[in-house]
Amino acid sequence: MRELSLNVLDIAQNSITAGAKRIRILIREDRQRNLLQIRVEDDGCGMTPEQVKQVCDPFYTSRTTRKVGLGVPLFKMAAEMTGGSFRIDSVRDAGTKVDAEFCTDHVDMIPLGDINSTVILLIRCNPCLDFEFRRRIGEEELSLDTALLRGELGENIPLNDADVLQWIAEYLEQETRRLLSGAQSTPAAAPQTS
Ligand SMILES: Nc1ncnc2c1ncn2[C@@H]1O[C@H](COP(=O)(O)OP(=O)(O)O)[C@@H](O)[C@H]1O
Ligand SMILES: [Mg+2]
Helix, strand or coil: CCCCCHHHHHHHHHHCCCCCEEEEEEEEEEEECEEEEEEECCCCCCCHHHHHHHHCCCHHHHHHHCCCHHHHHHHHHHHCCCCCCEEEEEEEEEEEEEEEECCCCCCCCCCCCCCCCCCCCCHHHCCCCCCEEEEECCCHHHEEEEEEHHHCCCCCCCCCCCHHHHHHHHHCCCCCHHHHEEEEEEEECCCCCC
């Protein structure tokens, strides 16, 4: 996959298949240390410790229609290729947390890509589920929580209403711009004048 946002889509899709009602996507960039952390957390059916061990193996899947599950192994590989790390914490009947850490200055680093489109696609296709998306670069953070948005919209307007999706897209675009410009205008060591 050429964009990590597509891996995130696959990992969140696993959460949906696991019956999650609330999915959190957390992205944290430390540009000084060249680190990118991605976490996908859900309240789905979870896995046993044995399943967690197997799930990183490309020949394990609970699907019966296809023998090989690749979503998790590919995400793990994308992280480890950069010298980063990967872990899954899962509790049966409680939920799953997938954590990947990337060394962004490594030659094999895959760009994050269009993460906003991934979030919008998830909301559009799953308007009854809740998604919390947070992206942080240094001290700046953007956040979107569809549970809050749902409360504001009331019962009659679904989250996949065209105007609502348009609003979300514009909000994320504007917030991403703020985040990225803040990251660029924060020099590692600003000269002090007194
Ligand atoms: N968030 C999750 N909650 C519960 N089970 C999961 C989760 N993510 C992955 N799994 C389990 O791991 C298996 C492998 O996932 P994956 O590598 O994405 O392949 P696939 O989705 O094609 O089966 C899934 O079939 C499922 O049994
Ligand atoms: Mg999958």
